[in-house]
Amino acid sequence: xxxxxxxxxxxxxxxxxxxxxxxxxxxxxxxxxxxxxxxxxxxxxxxxxxxxxxxxxxxxxxxxxxxxxxxxxxxxxxxxxxxxxxxxxxxxxxxxxxxxxxxxxxxxxxxxxxxxxxxxxxxxxxxxxxxxxxxxxxxxxxxxxxxxxxxxxxxxxxxxxxxxxxxxxxxxxxxxxxxxxxxxxxxxxxxxxxxxxxxxxxxxxx
Numbered sequence: 001x002x003x004x005x006x007x008x009x010x011x012x013x014x015x016x017x018x019x020x021x022x023x024x025x026x027x028x029x030x031x032x033x034x035x036x037x038x039x040x041x042x043x044x045x046x047x048x049x050x051x052x053x054x055x056x057x058x059x060x061x062x063x064x065x066x067x068x069x070x071x072x073x074x075x076x077x078x079x080x081x082x083x084x085x086x087x088x089x090x091x092x093x094x095x096x097x098x099x100x101x102x103x104x105x106x107x108x109x110x111x112x113x114x115x116x117x118x119x120x121x122x123x124x125x126x127x128x129x130x131x132x133x134x135x136x137x138x139x140x141x142x143x144x145x146x147x148x149x150x151x152x153x154x155x156x157x158x159x160x161x162x163x164x165x166x167x168x169x170x171x172x173x174x175x176x177x178x179x180x181x182x183x184x185x186x187x188x189x190x191x192x193x194x195x196x197x198x199x200x201x202x203x204x205x206x
Contacts, residue, residue, distance in 0.1 A: 002022065002024075002163055002165075002166050002177055002178070003018070004020060004178070004180075004181060005017040005018050006018075006020070006181050006183070007180070007181065009185070009186065015122055015125055015126055016122070018125050019121055019122055019124075019125040019131070020130075020181060021130075021131065021132040021133065022130035022131075022132060022163050022177060023083040023084075023132060023173070023176060023177065024083070024086075024163060024164040024169055024173045024176075024177050025083075025084075025086040025087045025088070025130065025159070025161035025162065025163065025164065026086065026161065026162045026163065026164050026168075027085070027086035027087075027088065027161075029088070029161070029162040030061075030062075030063040030088050031061070031063075031088055031089045031129065031160055031161060031162070033061075033064075035127050035129065036059060036061065036089065036160075038123055038127060039091075039120045039123050039124060039127075039160065040057065040059070040120070041123075042119045042120055042122065042123030043055065043057060043116040043117065043119050043120040043123075044116075045119065046112070046115040046116035046118075046119040047112070047115055048108070048112035048115070048116070049106065049108040049111075049112060050099065050101075052099055052100065052101075052106060052109075052112070053112070053116070054095040054096045054097075054106055054108075054109040054112055054113060055093065055094070055095050055109075055112060055113040055116040055117075056094045056095060056096060056152065057091055057092060057093055057094070057116075057120075058072075058091065058092040058094070058146065058148075059089065059090075059091050060072045060073075060089065060090045060091070060092075061088065061089050062087075062088045062089070062090075063088055069088075069090060071145045071146070072090045072092070072142070072145070072146075072157070073085065073090065074141070074145075075137050075138045075141045075142040075145060075157075076134065076136065076137050076138075076157060077134075077136030077137060077138075079136060080134045080136045080137070080157075084132075084134070084159045086161070087132075087159035087160060087161040088160070088161045088162075089159070089160040089161060090157055090158070090159060090160075091120070091157065091158040091160060092142065092154065092156075092157050092158075093113055093116070093117045093133075093154075093155045093156045093157075093158060094113070094148070094152050094153060094154050094155060095109040095110060095112070095113040095152070095153045095155065096109065096151075096152065097109060097151050097152070097153060109153065110153060110155060113153075113155055114155070117133060117155070117156065117158065120158065121133065121158065124160055128162070129160055129161065129162060129163075130159075130160070130161060130162070130163045131158055131159065131160050132158065132159045133156045133157075133158050134156055134157045134158070134159065135155075135156055137154075137156075137157050139154045142154060142157075166178075
């Protein structure tokens with residue numbers, strides 16, 4: 001498995017530094033049902049507004065139901081299909097739009113579902129698996145294929161699997177997978193005391 005922790009400016013928890021969105025999967029190695037349940041359990045314990053837990057996840061396991069997995073795969077954008085074809089598990093992250101207690105609109109549903117998705121991906125890292133969240137998919141096609149109600153918000157499809165060892169990567173995969181990980185500096189995104197425009201130095205984090 002490729003190990004390329006983030007080169008952080010400040011020390012962070014290893015589980016966060018080690019999570020990355022790989023694209024080279026071992027298509028012959030299944031993800032165990034026990035590990036899939038652990039991924040779901042991690043998502044279940046994410047924080048949410050009023051404990052609503054609006055997220056809903058649909059899991060497609062290629063080794064358990066290849067036809068259902070294929071229907072989900074067919075909904076991915078072509079660029080994602082190019083590499084996700086070897087991911088044995090695809091997971092749809094979706095959410096209910098309203099609070100269950102009074103049926104009022106839950107404007108935090110997407111935010112909370114994102115938190116649950118990150119928890120799932122961090123658990124994948126803890127299990128030695130690779131995860132990759134994709135926004136490139138045909139939502140209407142996915143709804144039709146799996147009878148998903150129109151009011152359910154569809155946020156991402158997450159690929160899960162075991163990474164190919166570095167020695168097994170093709171030249172194309174090696175060029176993509178071994179690129180250094182990069183992020184913009186803290187000062188672009190985090191401000192002290194008040195809002196600042198991009199590239200403003202006053203009050204920025206360092």
